[in-house]
Amino acid sequence: MKSFFPTTVLTFCLLLGAASAYAQNTQQDQGPMTNAEVVKLVKAGFKEKTIVLIIASRVPNFDLTSDRMIQLKRNGVSENIIVAMLARQEGNDIPASDGEWSDDPFFNSKLDPKAEGGKASDGSTNIFGSNTGSKARSSSRTGNGSASGDSQLTGSATVRILKPPTEAGGAGGSAKLEKTKSLTNESIVELVEAGFSEGTIIRRIEQSPVEFDLAANKLEELKKRRVTDKMIAAMRAAMGEDK
């Protein structure tokens, strides 16, 4: 009994120290999230919705050209995760997908990537960050982003202060011009062949710059390569040919 107590205390302290070090290191290392990190999480066996949660909480720096998306898929990254990456990269809401995870309260109430950008889903302005696990409401009197908001806060709140990238040690420093490659007939065929669903491909078409060739012979070729009528309709709409 005598030797049991110090051993327990020692183990406890070691665990505590290690946990504290891990937590701090994790926070320090949080730069922009890349494709490689998503693949790592998938291969480490994280659940789909956990990975989406992580994507929603990190600054994105994904490469989502058609080739890279196909590479992600081949590395076992699910379409739901890729769609979340696309949405995050483009600054949109991460869509509630079909299936179990759309019911998760995280997707219904708490997840609002725009809140990070200063806009909460209720239209009120949340200047410095997002709030989670609380009923927090902040409104600006001037509407010009100055910090004069009236605040009502009940319950506990976790406020994530957004630092400029240079301060955060993330993407700051030298910037690059992020280009979204235009989708072409060939990239649509590649997405189909990689096994992406019709819905995902249509969504991609709707949200991307496009340079399709929709001449009659090209349309025939697309159909032969399993591009569906709905996809072709989306391609036509994206080219302004449906009007």
Next chain:
Amino acid sequence: MIALLVCAALLFSVASAQRRGQQRTKPQAKPTATPKPKTELETMGAPPPVPTLKKQPEQEVSPGDVVSVDTTEVMFPVTVRDPDGRLVNNLTRNDFRVFEDNAPQPLSDLALRQVPVDVVLMVDASSSVASNLDDFRRAAQGFVARLQEDDRVSLIKFDDRVQLLQDWTKSRFQFQRALNRIEPGVFTRFNDALLLASKDQFGPVTKSRRAIIVLSDGIDKISAATLSTALQALIRSQVTVYIVSNTQISRAAKLAELDTLLGRSDASVRFNQIQIDNLRAGMKALEESEQNLDQLAQATGGRLYVPKSFDALESTYAEVADELRHQYALYFTPLNKARDGSFRRVRIEMTNSSFRPQTRVGYFAPKS
């Protein structure tokens, strides 16, 4: 007891290791200091002084004014206004005189042409503009509708990132789709955005006219590039920059708030002192930014527009489109043939001294 001491020692060593790690990473975390741009801009020199002018009837440039292009020639887009500020568009090459480093350039090497323009529309999607993105969308759509068929446009959005939402296109429809892809963000990489646009979107000099129209208050605390670096890149790429600044709109909002706070009781003023100081500092920053933006625009041969409300964006962008339509592309072959990469100051004068030409301050000679 020994176990506890060991435990404490371990915790201490972990904590010190972390502190060391933090100290090592500190220099990275420190925000990049942006040198005061005003001084740097001044080193580039102010644009040439502009005389006043008088109105002329409108007339197209005659085909006789078009001459063949020499490979060593440089192009200067020039806008000419009359004394009432109206654009003059009936001029011939004999109405212009060009000086490079104060040396007159022979008129025989001067030409006027109407050439298509490549325009990058840039929008600051940070909080100062984010709530008025729809106004920008409307104004941008109106702007492209006024361009000529051969003119090309592209769209860049910047906040803490710089994103090319639409590469060069002549399709107004694709441009409109790109406008719908703008999402609000935070922070403003104004200098970086200008630098990247000039390098990546324009690249080596071509025969086309080049312009950037940017909507921003220009207050930039996170860019790696300075305003001076951005200006040099813009001049190297021979891009004219038109800036639509929301500084006046932001200033008016801050002033109204300040008036309200100062109109309250002394106790209330004391209570709100921090906020009052912040508002004053914000107004000062806007004023300084506006001065820098004005210098930047003038140095590139462009103009600073300061609308009083976001409702006025449409008419402001229409004015820029009008200016681009009435811009002369003025070519001359410099007498100084040295390919030394040096900066050459260029001045344009008008035969009619009441006319006011507007062009960029100079160009960088090619380097072999």
